[in-house]
Amino acid sequence: MTASDTRADRRFLAAAAREARTPAAALTLLTLAAVALTAGFAFCLTRALTGDVSPPVLAGLAASLMGRALTGWASSRLAARHARRTKANLRRAALGVALARRRGDAASLGEITAMLVDEIEAMDGYFSQFLPAQRDARIAPLVIAGAVALASPVAAVVLLLTLVPFVALMAMAGVASGAAARRQFEALARISGLFVDRVRALPVILTFQAEARETARVAAAAEAAGARTMAVLRVAFISTAALEFVSALAIALVAVYAGFSLLGLLPFRPPETLDFPRAFFALTLAPEFYAASRRLAGAYHEKQLGEAAAARLRSLLDRAETPREAPAIAGTAADVRLDAVTLRFGDVVVGPIDAVFASNSVTAIVGPTGSGKTSLLTALLGLTAMDSGAVSMGGLDMAEAGGFAGLAAWAGQSPAFLPGSILDNLMAAAPGVTRESALAMADHVGLTAALERRRQGGDTALDERGSGLSGGERRRLALARALLKPAPLLLLDEPTADLDPLAEAEITALIRQAAAGRTVVVATHSESLAAAADQIVRLA
């Protein structure tokens, strides 16, 4: 991970925060109010100390402290809501990419799920804690210095001068520890990853009696990461110590200046005459000068987490090329021609494939597991990248059309549904599908009995997976949806896997019927389904 990557991660996070409308004005106002209330507290405290312990002064003390607490509470709530908006925006963008993911992409489904759920949640602290703390740390010291200047301009200058060693120390420590801290963070993430992987593989480790070996591996990884981490922390904690040092320095210098000024022992003539109340007011505010920076240091871990998550999310979003929305062309069935098509994912190349999927007929694609049957089907939708070759359908070139999704209907082996009723899902197949035509199609694919068995019939609610339906019913529903779309190209991925012979025969007959007016392509392992096809394309 290089420095420029880190900068890019920060820019990415900053842009995401902006897009979710950072409540900048409100947060800044709250910071200013907090400083004003702190100054009010210092003022009332000075009054109380110089003998005015009247109820208004005590009430002022209490009110300023409570007011400051309320500003902190309000900023937390605002920032939490901003973080929520930011995460939702990021998630929406990433979801679009995830659902347009091409087969064979480097990131696995598991990684993408983790990225979209866990990694984006890991950014919460960055937006809800780190960014507000950073804003505070930029504004608050200057405003505090301004408030101190009301009582003692020289003390304010003294505070501002401590920024010189502060910035210098931070720059030194930052350069030394920035990259190292990142490496350490990654090392920790790795040992955590190894641990969780071995925990998940525990059944296998147990049956192979490899407990001792794998325990030793986990121990060695933890040991090594611990040793490396200490080397990093020695440097990283310098910045913590530096912050502590300048905080102490700010207080001590203000105290020394004010004290010697009150004693009249200053070696120079100050441009102001201090009295005790002014001096005490300045001193009370002195610890606040670096308070925001110290809170920022406390949010350092959130920053690391957020940046690391951003780096991974960025790689997902950058990799994505949103597939063009294919135009829904109402075409008639036409032959699909494949000329020397090769697909590549990772180390594996499928093809070259030369084939014609004839219209008004069923083509079965068969071949051993991993030979690329499903990938070939998804390639027709533009969801698997073609390495070389060309595909056309009735004169329409696929590369130009960006895939035939608009012309195609699909039924797969694990269909997904939208939250809504069975009929809603059927009617979503294409615009213009009515309730009646949906019911008729359900009957056509043999779902009537299944609908009648359910109390709410076609209005039975489904979740994403279609829970509550049997495997066979889900398959029929997916087929009905595919047949409802007036698409000339029907793509079926293992439509009969795991079905009993009777159901398989019924579905096969439906597929044969569907070939009238369509080009049907079926990827299958089933010999009986392949036997029912008009032609077979065999992948090696």
Place this chain on the structure above:
Amino acid sequence: MNAPSPTRAFLAARARRGWPDLLAAAACGAATAGATTLLLGLSGWFLAGAALAGAGGPLAVQAFNYLLPSAGFRALAILRTGGRYGERLLGHRAAFGALAALRPALFAGLAASPPEQALRLSSGEASARMVQDVNATETMFVRRSAPWAAAAGAGAAAAAIAPASGWAALVFLAGLGLQLAVSEALAGRMTDGPARQTQQAAGRLKGALNTYMAAAAELRCFGLTDAAVEALMTHDAALGGAMIRARDAEALLGLTQSAISAVTLVLVAALTAHGGLALAALAVLAALAGQEGVLGLLRAAEQNSAYAEAVRRLDPLLEAPPAASAPPTSGSRLEIDGVALEPGDRLSVTGVSGVGKTRTLEALVGLCPPAAGRIRIDGTPLEDRPPGWARPLFAFAPQDCRLLTGTVAENLRLGRPDANDETLWEALADARLDTRVRQLSQGLATWIGDGGDQLSGGERRRLSLARAYLRDAPWLLLDEPTEGLDRAVEADLVAALDRRLARTGQGAVIVSHRPAPITLCNRSLPMEPRA
């Protein structure tokens, strides 16, 4: 706390071993907190003294000893800086020393715990939860110096307040005590619910996302991708809402703390104001700074309930494992549901889904408890032996074929750690995966991704088979070894398995829906659903 917690005991033992670091970290933490408090207090006292002396004329000024406070400032600033550095570094060093041992101990404990419990914890969400628990214990370990720092900060402040007013010092300490008590009492109650809801919402989002990603092609065909994104965003909204409730609870807790602290400060100011300018200045500023030293302890107290939960979940893993008993001999005779098997026999187990075929294999290798009397080894019922006792007898290729994140070779060597490459290739050839692995860019050393997800389902299955082939055990347990393979590959693989079994003289128990693997077997066990 009725029984001593093994996790706490483990951490305490590690803490004893790292005591020099922990002691030094606590001393540094105390020095920092004390110095922070006294620095501000001393500053106030110095200002007041200087103001009084300045007003008293040149003689009073000459009599005012400013050298001592100036030296004090320097000493306190150095103490505060060095103390903070030492506290952070030594605290972390002690934590790493202790916790490098925690993960392996937990893993070993998990492996030794009863199978049902171990397997429940090794499933997806539970394992992620366990990592969070380990992290929570780490955080608490680093905070071990917090009570000392708090005590030093509070003690120094109370000592600085007392000269002005003893009552004020008491009020100050009572205020801190109340803050701590509130943290302890409320934090868990306020944040546990939203935290649990957050986790559930995240789980639902993941489930829905997996379903839609697997159906990306179909969504695209029907133009439903955007609708799917919207459907997923309703899960996001639920997650966001739960998170907001958690954050709001934290903010409210913070507000409560600040309110208590405000009341304390006002009372201290009111009670000390008449104690003389210098002492009053010392008192109020020390009270102001003394609050800070307690912050670490307050944070720790807020996390206490989460920490206790984490410890409670980790505890069962660190309980002492049962004593080992003598392993079975390799010439053992096996009896399953009354079918007696001699070494070298091949048994087919068939039956409809859900009849318990997979469970039978899992019971043999001790991944689930065996039903009474169903399985005997050398005549002894398996349930009379400790769980996992029979594992040396079996090489298991399970149905879900879980692979380790790592290389092809690492996965294969799980079966035989000392195998050379030639042996590995031989097993791959018998599993009909050698050609595919030769195509991979780095052959045996190719990284197969998280849980082997760079491989297809059929490839993972065959790698899992090859791994089982490599294990030197008298029986192979194969659960659906050819599922998802096409007929040609299946026939080829079954023939290779036949030759391999003849060569090694191993027996086999094969569960399959498909006829080809069954043809290898000389014994059969058709399982019937139990009434």
